[in-house]
Amino acid sequence: MKALVLAGGSGTRLRPITHTSAKQLVPVANKPVLFYGLEAIAAAGITEIGIVVGSTHAEIEAAVGDGSRFGAQVTYLRQEAPLGLAHAVLIARDFLGEDDFVMYLGDNFIVGGINGLVERFVTERPAAQIMLTQVPDPRQFGVAELDATGRVVGLEEKPRRPKSDLALVGVYLFTPDVHEAVAELKPSWRGELEITDAIQWLIDRGRRVESSVISGYWKDTGNVADMLEVNRLVLESVEPRVEGKVDDASELIGRVVVERGAVVERSRIVGPVIIGPDVQIRDSYVGPFTSIAAECALAGSEIEYSIVLPRASISGVRRIESSLIGHDVVVTPAPSTPRAHRLVLGDHSQVQISS
DSSP states (O other): OOOEEEEEOOOOTTTTTTGOOOOGEEEEEEHHHHHHHHHHHHTTTTTEEEEHHHHHHHHHHHHHTTTTGGGGGEEEEOOSOOOOOHHHHHHTHHHHTTOOOOEETTTTEETTTHHHHHHHHHHHSSSSEEEEEOOOGGGGGEEOOOOOOOOEEEEEEEEEOOOOSSEEEEEEEEOOOHHHHHHHHOOTTTTTEEEEEEEHHHTTTTEEEEEEEOSSOOEOOOOOHHHHHHHHHHHTOOOEEEEEOOOOEEEEESSSOOOTTOOEEEEEEEEEEEEEEOOOOOOOOOSSSSSEEEOOOOEEEESSEEEETOOOEEEEOOOESSEEEOOOOOOOOOOOOOOOOOOOOOOOOOOOOOO
């Protein structure tokens, strides 16, 4: 079995971060979200991985390399434009050959890995196997319709009027049958070749499509709120570790990781928190569910429930929370401006001004 990882999307919902960085490389607990997927694939025993890349290919190729760090061999497949998930299968035809494969969206995060899913597919070997989860607003996802016995009878991509609240999770398993389906597709109303249409093609022709509703945690990390939530979840499982320098005037509470080269002085850190390599923290407070990446600087400031990317600097700023702060950002207080009130008041007015 091979794996096809999709990492070619533009990440419009994470702008402005993704104007200059691939969305799949935005870190969760100081590790790119893409790496969690690659680790899950390798843990399932799949070592031949094709990564579909687009305009951010150079950055992704530099980060992932040849795949050896994951115990895998990576082949990069260029997609000139994000023309749909089924289009990614189409351009990967030569790489996939006649092998079964798992397709994994590179910005998705699934707790517990995919070992069980792969084992079930190998045993039962349907034409396609999909994962579903209940979501509050299915209009943002591919949606599955099941009959009374739980069999998949219909799929639709981002429907205006969803027929269920069951969304497709970004992991699919296919036999080579899917190539026949993809070859028959026409672009949808969105101008894309939809993987849901390919799976529907299989259903309409009597091919077996299996599904399972997952009870574990899944997130599409396509927006800031979801990124922060996944960061929180991963940080919940960190074990405290101090490899950097923490002075006697500082206080570490709970699960706090201080990486090698980091310096913490006269500060209070309340975990779970990860402080990356060569970070400088002075006279500051870092609150729960915060990850601070390498070479950042924090002075006289407070931050919690946030993700800070490498080399950012925050100085003299009180109470930052629920934030995603990009590479090389500089955050400082605004200059003080004299305040004045300009009034035109009628006779016998009564005015209260809070200065």
